Every structure is written in structure tokens, then in C-alpha cells.
Amino acid sequence: MNKGLLIVISSPSGGGKGTILKELFKRHENLRMSVSATTRAPRPGEEHGVHYYFITKEEFQKNIDDGAMLEYASYVNNFYGTPKAPVEAWLNEGKDVILEIEVQGGRQIKTVAPDCVSLFILPPSLEVLEERLRGRGTETDEVVRKRLAQAEGEIKCLRDYDYTVINDTVEQAVADIEAIITAEKHRVSRDETIVERILNHA
Numbered sequence: 588m589n590k591g592l593l594i595v596i597s598s599p600s601g602g603g604k605g606t607i608l609k610e611l612f613k614r615h616e617n618l619r620m621s622v623s624a625t626t627r628a629p630r631p632g633e634e635h636g637v638h639y640y641f642i643t644k645e646e647f648q649k650n651i652d653d654g655a656m657l658e659y660a661s662y663v664n665n666f667y668g669t670p671k672a673p674v675e676a677w678l679n680e681g682k683d684v685i686l687e688i689e690v691q692g693g694r695q696i697k698t699v700a701p702d703c704v705s706l707f708i709l710p711p712s713l714e715v716l717e718e719r720l721r722g723r724g725t726e727t728d729e730v731v732r733k734r735l736a737q738a739e740g741e742i743k744c745l746r747d748y749d750y751t752v753i754n755d756t757v758e759q760a761v762a763d764i765e766a767i768i769t770a771e772k773h774r775v776s777r778d779e780t781i782v783e784r785i786l787n788h789a
């Protein structure tokens with residue numbers, strides 16, 4: 588059995604990751620979503636263990652010290668990180684695993700898992716990004732401004748990524764991501780034993 592595909596998805600806050608991934612998960616049962624740990628407070632409706640593991644700074648630091656994080660980063664005054672164990676287990680079971688993480692974490696994953704595929708979701712423009720972020724209504728005005736300021740720097744990291752997807756309509760963005768995943772899974776380098784398997788059955 589081939590190992591699953593590790594898929595990194597980043598975008599500025601409000602870029603549409605959550606919305607797009609929800610649609611993608613409805614359609615693909617081989618996908619698994621890594622649940623990150625964070626020190627930020629839960630938003631209304633967010634559940635511990637479902638959207639994030641909401642932990643203290645001390646607990647977060649202990650996870651780092653124990654080597655339990657695949658990557659981690661500080662983002663707008665909070666820590667975010669990917670617990671290593673579930674990701675490794677799913678990949679070994681042949682599941683495709685999505686990490687919805689910011690750019691510093693994306694860079695770390697490219698180093699520890701160079702065979703991952705990384706996608707950057709872009710809004711059609713910065714104006715649309717601001718409209719969507721404000722329209723979501725989940726952050727205070729101050730946090731929205733910090734996230735928008737962060738967005739410009741993040742977009743400059745686009746060149747660290749393998750693919751870009753423009754989130755104009757959700758439907759098209761989902762179709763683009765499906766196409767990218769399908770193409771990646773067909774790379775010859777991802778199936779080293781295919782020639783032997785086919786010839787041995789001939």
C-alpha cells in the first residue's frame with residue numbers, strides 16, 4: 588500500500604481555507620484533517636478536539652519539548668502547531684492528510700516532509716479579502732487589522748508553495764484543489780514499485 592499524501596494548505600486569514608475544505612471533505616472520504624493545537628481562545632461554536640486543541644502556553648511548550656509537534660509557529664500573539672502522531676499514523680494507513688497552517692509552518696513541513704504538496708489559496712484581491720474577513724464577523728476590529736497587515740507578508744511567501752488556487756468561487760477553488768491532488772497522486776515518484784507489480788502479474 589502507498590503512503591497517503593501530505594497536503595499543506597495556507598492562505599491569509601479570511602482567504603477561504605475553512606469554507607473550501609468543508610466542501611472538499613464532503614466529497615472525499617480518504618481525506619483526514621489534522622487538528623492543530625493552539626493557545627488562542629475558542630471562537631463561538633468551536634469545540635476542543637474538533638476545531639483545535641485549545642491549550643495553555645505551558646502545555647504548548649511541553650509538547651514542543653517532548654518532540655510531539657511536527658511544526659509550530661507564532662501567529663498574531665498566539666502559538667499554533669501540528670501534533671505529529673496522528674498525521675504519521677494516517678499517512679501510514681494510506682490516508683491523505685490536510686494541514687491547514689500558516690506560512691512559517693508550511694516552510695517547516697517542506698523541510699521535514701519534502702514529498703508533501705503545498706497549496707496557497709489567494710483571494711481575488713486584498714479588497715475582497717478585507718470584505719470577507721470583516722463579513723465573517725469573528726474577530727474584533729483590531730485583530731482584523733492585524734490579520735490584514737499579516738496577509739501582505741504571507742502573500743509574499745507564495746513562491747515557497749507548489750501550487751496557487753484563486754478563491755473566486757468556492758466551487759472552482761474546490762475543483763482546482765481536486766485536480767492538483769489527483770495529479771500529485773499520479774506522480775511516478777510516488778509509486779516506486781508499480782513497474783515490478785505490473786510485470787510480475789503479466
Ligand code: ADP
Pocket residue numbers: 598599600601602603604605606607719720722723754755756757
Ligand atoms: P479562512 O478559513 O481562510 O480564514 P474562511 O473560510 O473563514 O477563511 O472565509 C472567510 C469568509 O469569507 C467567510 O465568511 C466565508 O463565508 C467567506 N468566503 C469564503 N470563500 C468565499 C467565496 N468564494 N465567495 C464569497 N465568500 C467567501
Ligand code: 5GP
Pocket residue numbers: 597598599600623624627658659660662667668669687688689690691692693
Ligand atoms: P485562526 O486563528 O484563524 O484559526 O488561524 C490563524 C492562522 O493559523 C491561520 O493561517 C491558520 O492556517 C494557522 N494555523 C492553524 N493551525 C496551525 C498549525 O497547526 N500550525 C501553523 N503553523 N499554523 C496553523
